[in-house]
Amino acid sequence: MADNLAIRLRQNFAFLTALALFGVIYALYQVAHPKGFSSAVLVQNGNEVFTLAMVAMAQTVPVLMAGLDLSVGALMTMVDCFASYLLSGAAEGTPLALDVAGLHLALGTLPGGIAGIGLGTVICLVIGALAGLLNGAIVVYGRIQPIIATLATGAIYIGIALFLRPQPGGKIDDDLNWAMTNSLGDFASTVHIFNDGAAPWFAPFAWIPTPFVLLVLIALLVWVPFRRSVTGRTVYAIGSAEGAAYMSGLDINRAKIAAFTLGGFFAACGGLFLAIQTSSGNADIPQAGAYTLNSIASVVIGGTSLLGGTGGAIGSIFGALILRMISFFFRIFDIAPLLQPLFEGIILLAAVSIGALRVLRVRNTLELFR
Amino acid sequence: MTALPARLTLSRDDRPILIAACFIVAILIAGTAYTWQRFGSAPLLSPNYLLQQLQIGAFLGIVAAGMMLVILISQIDLSIPWTLTAAAMMATAVGGAWAIPVGLAVGLAVGVINGLGVAYLRVPSMIFTLGVNAVMRGLMVAHTGGYAPQTAATGLMRNLASGHSFGVPNALFVWLAVSLVVVVILQRMALGRYIYAIGNKEAAAYLAGVDTRGVTVICFALCGLTAGIAGVLLAGYSQKAYQGMGDPYLLPSIAAVVIGGTHILGGRGRYLGTLIGVILIVLLNSVLSIMEMPEAGRQVIYGGVIILMLLVYGRGERVTS
Numbered sequence: 008m009a010d011n012l013a014i015r016l017r018q019n020f021a022f023l024t025a026l027a028l029f030g031v032i033y034a035l036y037q038v039a040h041p042k043g044f045s046s047a048v049l050v051q052n053g054n055e056v057f058t059l060a061m062v063a064m065a066q067t068v069p070v071l072m073a074g075l076d077l078s079v080g081a082l083m084t085m086v087d088c089f090a091s092y093l094l095s096g097a098a099e100g101t102p103l104a105l106d107v108a109g110l111h112l113a114l115g116t117l118p119g120g121i122a123g124i125g126l127g128t129v130i131c132l133v134i135g136a137l138a139g140l141l142n143g144a145i146v147v148y149g150r151i152q153p154i155i156a157t158l159a160t161g162a163i164y165i166g167i168a169l170f171l172r173p174q175p176g177g178k179i180d181d182d183l184n185w186a187m188t189n190s191l192g193d194f195a196s197t198v199h200i201f202n203d204g205a206a207p208w209f210a211p212f213a214w215i216p217t218p219f220v221l222l223v224l225i226a227l228l229v230w231v232p233f234r235r236s237v238t239g240r241t242v243y244a245i246g247s248a249e250g251a252a253y254m255s256g257l258d259i260n261r262a263k264i265a266a267f268t269l270g271g272f273f274a275a276c277g278g279l280f281l282a283i284q285t286s287s288g289n290a291d292i293p294q295a296g297a298y299t300l301n302s303i304a305s306v307v308i309g310g311t312s313l314l315g316g317t318g319g320a321i322g323s324i325f326g327a328l329i330l331r332m333i334s335f336f337f338r339i340f341d342i343a344p345l346l347q348p349l350f351e352g353i354i355l356l357a358a359v360s361i362g363a364l365r366v367l368r369v370r371n372t373l374e375l376f377r
Numbered sequence: 378m379t380a381l382p383a384r385l386t387l388s389r390d391d392r393p394i395l396i397a398a399c400f401i402v403a404i405l406i407a408g409t410a411y412t413w414q415r416f417g418s419a420p421l422l423s424p425n426y427l428l429q430q431l432q433i434g435a436f437l438g439i440v441a442a443g444m445m446l447v448i449l450i451s452q453i454d455l456s457i458p459w460t461l462t463a464a465a466m467m468a469t470a471v472g473g474a475w476a477i478p479v480g481l482a483v484g485l486a487v488g489v490i491n492g493l494g495v496a497y498l499r500v501p502s503m504i505f506t507l508g509v510n511a512v513m514r515g516l517m518v519a520h521t522g523g524y525a526p527q528t529a530a531t532g533l534m535r536n537l538a539s540g541h542s543f544g545v546p547n548a549l550f551v552w553l554a555v556s557l558v559v560v561v562i563l564q565r566m567a568l569g570r571y572i573y574a575i576g577n578k579e580a581a582a583y584l585a586g587v588d589t590r591g592v593t594v595i596c597f598a599l600c601g602l603t604a605g606i607a608g609v610l611l612a613g614y615s616q617k618a619y620q621g622m623g624d625p626y627l628l629p630s631i632a633a634v635v636i637g638g639t640h641i642l643g644g645r646g647r648y649l650g651t652l653i654g655v656i657l658i659v660l661l662n663s664v665l666s667i668m669e670m671p672e673a674g675r676q677v678i679y680g681g682v683i684i685l686m687l688l689v690y691g692r693g694e695r696v697t698s
Contacts, residue, residue, distance in 0.1 A: 349515025
């Protein structure tokens, strides 16, 4: 039992370090914040971190099998642009049409109200998953390296996003925006459940920010079951040793496609939330690139090895939290905003260089070349 | 070029280059057919127009040359955007005779830092260069105060970037010089052999007595240097340095190297391929802009072409053991 615990601790060392680091700096932040430990601060933090956390989770899955997905930011942006059409929540419904090369193709009408929003959400998530599936299919059947395949599909997704939203615009249902980006109490009163959020038993939970609840739900209902499934374990096995996984009779192709599809789904969740939060769609190429790069940083800070095989999506959530926390600190400590990018860079560089400590431990230089 | 056997077969490294070259011809034919039908002229085939396109392509070509060295040792340099921008900003800030040396030194210094981090700290290059990129961005934002710098490029920088000698843009001569250096390194020097060896299997190269860490540092240093050269030239071309001037060069330079047949995991590829890859991307862009293709369509076609090219010749082997 004690041995078992020791092994588990050692296996999750990087994740636990990230967790501890997050705990310490977040406590510091809350203490230093004038309105620390209030629901409002938590809600703000939750909104700022949700999209990056989802994109980081999306990045984690391919990284676990020693691939890299350079299209997560673009995919997220594409879903963001789709959502700005599909989640307008107009009462009379939203007519959908495709104008391409002078042709006008009517695609029917999205129903209004709750049904329309629900359907729009599902369509957005399906689009994201399909885009992830395309990535996986190109990697598996095209046998192209993930990093370069997703570099190309990323350009395609950004192209589709630009086609949808040449200029930022669109609209998201106001109630949806309010319900998703505030506390559970506001959520309940907007969707009229639990006696409009006034039920006595509900009071102790009313302060919890909705984005955090969504994060936990997605992690528990999607990531944890996936990780425990055979397909999920195959993803880890591919990252450790693809040849050995193949010889063990694992279905490698299925696991690879599933991993990219899941990544697409996570990124779609992020894009959906970004659209809801900003109440618009924006095909912002630099922003998409920044999300992709920050997702890689979050994954690494969260304890997942870029060489594959160890780590997990929960760690990446904390990686994203740590990364975003840097800018939180700048706000409360009143440091010149011009220095913020420099500090972000130095902290990122320092964080990833901590992994270099293992160089001091190797007994044989050959161990370095793995 | 390896010795041709009696039956005309192409080596594994030459096939991509030939196909990419055919694709360039196809782009030229399609573009000319379009302009002929629409405007009744064939600007794509005029030497002046091609030289002008190549001049613009020189910046990408110089970056891609350095990127190729790094990719060949199965690393990657994501710090290109702000290395390039920092070199340009420092060069214009210093000005005078020292502008160009300072710009190049900035690029070289960043490259050496990248190399030291990757080779000695053993941090994956993907993430270390990303961190260095963020630091350089931070330094430049602090330096310029977040505004576009007011300093202008020196006369020599402008001349190198947009002047002409013997009717040929000077930028092309710079690209040619960089290309010659890379070709000599890869084909005629022991360093080149080491680079390919490390890309194939670093442990084996180490056991064979190669100073793999030193070679890694050199490759990153050269990559930083080429980014510095491109930054100095680009600042000369647009008369000044500006935020985000390096952003459009990162992904296209990787794409150009890979389209040219260099394996993204290193150890394989010829410099001629990278040249062809750069020309392909530049011509594709110029044909699409002649067609007045909106940015959305450009991105989709750009991604589609990369996938198509790799499906034709960039497919990996199936893992079966």
